[in-house]
Amino acid sequence: MSKILKNNIILILSIIALNILGFWVYFRADLTADKRYSISESSKNLLKNLEDEVIIKVYLDGEGLPGGFERLKRAVKETLVEFKYFGKDNIDYQFINPYNGSEDERNKLFKELVEKGMQPTNIFAKEDGKKVENLVFPYATIWYQNKEVPVLLLKANLAQDSQTKLNQSYENVEYELASAIQKLTNTKKKKIGLLSEFTNLQPINFAGLINTLQEYYDLYIIDSKKSPSFAGLDALIVPKPDKPVDDSTKAKIDQYIMNGGRVLFFVDGLKVDSVGLEGSFAQPLDVNLDDMLFKYGVRINKNIVKDGLNAAIIPMVVGNMGDKPNIQPMPYRYFPLINKFSNSLITKNIDMVYTKFTASIDPVNGNDGLKKTPLLLTSQYTKVLNAPALITYNEARTDTDETEYQGGVKTVAYLIEGTFKSILQKSFTNSEIKTTSVPTKILVCSDGDIIVNEIDRKTGNPYPMGFDRFSQHQYGNQDFVINTLNYLLDEQGLLTAKSKSVGLRPLDKLKVNNQKTKWQLINIVLPLVLLVVFGFLRFYYVKNKYAQA
Structure with a gap:
């Protein structure tokens, strides 16, 4: 057996072993500075102690969502993946596109959502040079033992600009979802x-x-x-x-x-x-x-x-x-x-x-x-x-x-x-x-x-x-009162879920305009050039190695 074949067999067996190990041992590490892919210990404890299934339906979905809403949707999905991991079979979630189906089906769903208190948000975009207005439902509903509660996902300070409001909503996702689950599952209420x-x-x-x-x-x-x-x-x-x-x-x-x-x-x-x-x-x-x-x-x-x-x-x-x-x-x-x-x-x-x-x-x-x-x-x-x-x-x-x-x-x-x-x-x-x-x-x-x-x-x-x-x-009067009571009374510290802070890192618009071509070349052309150079170097290395043999 040649040395190359032996090394390849060892490599393949190692990959198979790692896959088998990964099937039995689940490991994850959040290496982000702001811990955006982690949830608080209080949320973990809440999810681990669920006694029945919690069903979460997210209506923030659809084609052509603006960048900020797409980012918020991604944050919701990342949070629900963590919820599923700690809640196991007691957590089930799905994303629902309100625009799917026929016009009658869409109108029926829109009416149901509005009747539940879920008011849509108007967003504007440009399609083929025209200004187009669409409706987005930045909501989720949580079901538990035949009880349902709507959750507003776009929740932030009205006075802030749209980017900051979306970022605040991003930070609030875990707390809003976890507090709604706690409200539905709590059997021993404080007095x-x-x-x-x-x-x-x-x-x-x-x-x-x-x-x-x-x-x-x-x-x-x-x-x-x-x-x-x-x-x-x-x-x-x-x-x-x-x-x-x-x-x-x-x-x-x-x-x-x-x-x-x-x-x-x-x-x-x-x-x-x-x-x-x-x-x-x-x-x-x-x-x-x-x-x-x-x-x-x-x-x-x-x-x-x-x-x-x-x-x-x-x-x-x-x-x-x-x-x-x-x-x-x-x-x-x-x-x-x-x-x-x-x-x-x-x-x-x-x-x-x-x-x-x-x-x-x-x-x-x-x-x-x-x-x-x-x-x-x-x-x-x-x-x-x-x-x-x-x-x-x-x-x-x-x-x-x-x-x-x-x-x-x-x-x-x-x-x-x-x-x-x-x-x-x-x-x-x-x-x-x-x-x-x-x-x-x-x-x-x-x-x-x-x-x-x-x-x-x-x-x-x-x-x-x-x-x-x-x-x-x-x-925000209602949130102020409830948050205060949560802080005063909640031994589990669910309010710590609000401690997540995701910093905004906006691009410098002036540099983007002035250096647009430069960075396009660096990001598109440079990788291709490096790949070609690497290919040539590897070709000559292999050619010289086997020529000497």
Whole structure:
């Protein structure tokens, strides 16, 4: 047997052995710097512990998807491959092209998707020199035990450019899919208490919050007078109080926190009863929580912050058009759109947060050992009005004068973590009082309207939380609240799935235009030249080798 034949046989046997080994031993390594092909440990644990089959149908498919949507589709597929690996037979997925089939079949499917709340996205492309408009459904549906939930895959900050929004959606894919699976498969829901007896708002004003919470948690409306304590709740929400919280309830909240309870405070700084064209004065609001929040490390100021850069719109009569009033959408600076966030998983890649008549928050007791993370921040172009503050709708008529908006960035929500000090003092008669908490977390937000929904005046039905009826856009209020609760309560740390960061590496457009021909030659011609040179060298090497033999 010649040496060459022997080497070839060894090579073939080695390849066969490696294939056999690869069949039994599965190994993968993510060598990318941003770990884009990996999923978090919390997602892995969720998938490994599935008790029944989860079916995922992705409708982001079809021919001629623009580059950004094709990249998002690829990210979904890469994520689902990982889900399948860890979920085994309990994960099944398929991509469905909504444009397949006859026209009647397509229209039927489109109607079904829209009825499930999956609104298509319009995209524009050029075909044969003409501008063509197509519909894309950036959604998936997840089925589990006869329950279905839609998942929006194109989910990002509205204020960002299209490329950044697609990249944020790329980063969110794992979290959106995993959290939907957790919502469907979770049989032991956390218990959330809503302490609504200190607000004059009606339950319908919190319908968006209530409906959202009930998808993920067991929700209880708390009557503090009938509850000796709040023990047994996993979290407590104090929603927009506009009358004083009595001392007994305040003590229960305090001791709940001392025993490790999580509390979300949504408390206004000023009270705004009604607003007219001529205006009315907003007065300081005292709900008997100032001393408690001060003890916990923050102070809600008695002011209102106007944001000259980011503000929601309201319809205003700006004149007449013939015999009819001319109504135009105008920015109302008392309704800041929060688009500045801290580096936190809670606020990563969420849309702007819609606020109304919000106050500023300052940290206090700087040496208390608590970690205070500012979550929601205004733009640097702010103006602060201290109480009593004149509030008027005519404000929307005026242009923003940059010289008036020099207040700088203001914080409107703080996450506070650590060991808290009680506002109560231990005595011989109440020896069970705890004066120092176990490590825990709370949220303090200086705008109660973040969790309040508007009402459709025609039908009387509530809008979703964070929905603006004038712009017809749902802002990120719901995601902010749910992400906060996930951070406070989720021991599995599913929110860590949001930690994935995929950096944008855009091409230099100027260099692309100037050096286009050069790089085309390098990428197309150079490999061919190298291949020819290698062929000639190998030919002469083999010729000389066997000629000498």
